[in-house]
Each structure stands twice: as structure tokens, then as C-alpha cells.
Amino acid sequence: MPGVLPDVAPQLRALRRRRGLTLEAAAQRAGLSPAHLSRLETGNRQPSLPMLLALSRIYGTTVSELLGEAPPERDPVVRADRSEPVEADGWIYRQAGGAGRALQCLRVHVPYATRADIVRVHPGEEWIHVLEGRVRLALGEAVHVLDPGDSAHFDSLTPHRIGAATPGGAELLFVHTLMQSPVAELCLGDGTPHRR
CATH class of the missing domain: 2.60.120.10 (Jelly Rolls)
Structure with missing residues (x-):
């Protein structure tokens, strides 16, 4: 059902493009069909948690970032x-x-x-x-x-x-x-x- 995770679809497409990956290459790395990944990127399909995890690894990010969650503020100082x-x-x-x-x-x-x-x-x-x-x-x-x-x-x-x-x-x-x-x-x- 589209709309449950409204920010994920455009984020998935933007991250794939930023990594310079074709739809086919990203889908192959994630173990998905290009058609399925296309549906995820257009919001016609909602990704499962394992799919989000696989895609976040391929795109060099986290599931939290994919979902638009703000990371906690990090202490810039390492003692x-x-x-x-x-x-x-x-x-x-x-x-x-x-x-x-x-x-x-x-x-x-x-x-x-x-x-x-x-x-x-x-x-x-x-x-x-x-x-x-x-x-x-x-x-x-x-x-x-x-x-x-x-x-x-x-x-x-x-x-x-x-x-x-x-x-x-x-x-x-x-x-x-x-x-x-x-x-x-x-x-x-x-x-x-x-x-x-």
C-alpha cells in the first residue's frame, strides 16, 4: 500500500543515482528484479526491512537515514x-x-x-x-x-x-x-x- 513511507521512494532513487548505479546494477546487488526496485523507487511498492537494510548497505547509508530519521547530535570531540x-x-x-x-x-x-x-x-x-x-x-x-x-x-x-x-x-x-x-x-x- 503506497503512502506508508512517503519519503523512502524518492530517497531510494536519489541515493542510487548519487552512487552512479543503474537500476539494473542496484537491483542485482540487492537481489531484486529491476522492475521491483523501480516500483520501490516510485512508491508503488513498500520495501520490507530486509530490503531497506540491503539497499542502505549498497548505497553506503543507514536504514534510519533512508527513513528520514534525524541522527542524534554527535559530540565532535573525541577524548x-x-x-x-x-x-x-x-x-x-x-x-x-x-x-x-x-x-x-x-x-x-x-x-x-x-x-x-x-x-x-x-x-x-x-x-x-x-x-x-x-x-x-x-x-x-x-x-x-x-x-x-x-x-x-x-x-x-x-x-x-x-x-x-x-x-x-x-x-x-x-x-x-x-x-x-x-x-x-x-x-x-x-x-x-x-x-x-
Whole structure:
């Protein structure tokens, strides 16, 4: 019955177009027929919660945003004493930015010579800034060694690998976008993150 969720239909179409997806491509990713997605976008059909969840993941948003709910006001300040370290594959992460944002900002300790030093490729951009130690950054075929104070900003679809180049490890600031990511977890470690 149309009209139950009046703002969802135009929002679905706008988000799909903003992501540059055709009706067919978005429908395929969501496991829907293009005709069904078209009916959702015109308001001739109401989406179920699983459909909204799948579409919000594809469009890089939340169900709450799709429904037009205003998110609670976020505290723009991240206090150092409230940032618990999380460890994954020997890397130690501390939140340095607000949760639920399009950018994930972290302070990261990268240990020397770990199995986490593997090639990554994913949508988005990354920016790193070395605070302490030296960092070895492989971007495609090029390898760069960054000293304290050095930064790098790159498209993360470029195969990349980040590792400490000094035995004591390295400390860096790390910012990356969560473009079209269904998971808002730390993207650097393959292991299961756990509180220290």
C-alpha cells in the first residue's frame, strides 16, 4: 500500500543515482528484479526491512537515514582518555574521530614484521601521517619509506600495503573513507578485533 513511507521512494532513487548505479546494477546487488526496485523507487511498492537494510548497505547509508530519521547530535570531540585500544593482527587502533561518519579516523600502532602486512584493495581513499618510527608504504609497484612528519594520500583501489620499517614499530594517524562499505569496522586487520 503506497503512502506508508512517503519519503523512502524518492530517497531510494536519489541515493542510487548519487552512487552512479543503474537500476539494473542496484537491483542485482540487492537481489531484486529491476522492475521491483523501480516500483520501490516510485512508491508503488513498500520495501520490507530486509530490503531497506540491503539497499542502505549498497548505497553506503543507514536504514534510519533512508527513513528520514534525524541522527542524534554527535559530540565532535573525541577524548583521549575515552578511546579504548583495539587490537587486530598485532595492530593497535585508537578511535581518533567520531563513530558513524563517512571518514574513519584512527591513531594506529603498526608493529614490525607481522602477517597483517598484506596487500589491500578496497573502495575509497586513505590518508596516513607518520607520528613516530618509519613506515613502509607499497602502492602498486612503488615502495615508499615515510619518516615522522611525512604523509601519503591515495586511492585505496590501488593495491597497497602498510608496514613498520623500524623494529620498534610505528605510530601513525590514519584516515579512510567508508565508501560503499557494508561494514564500518577497521579495514586494516584480518583478525578479529578485540579490546585490550
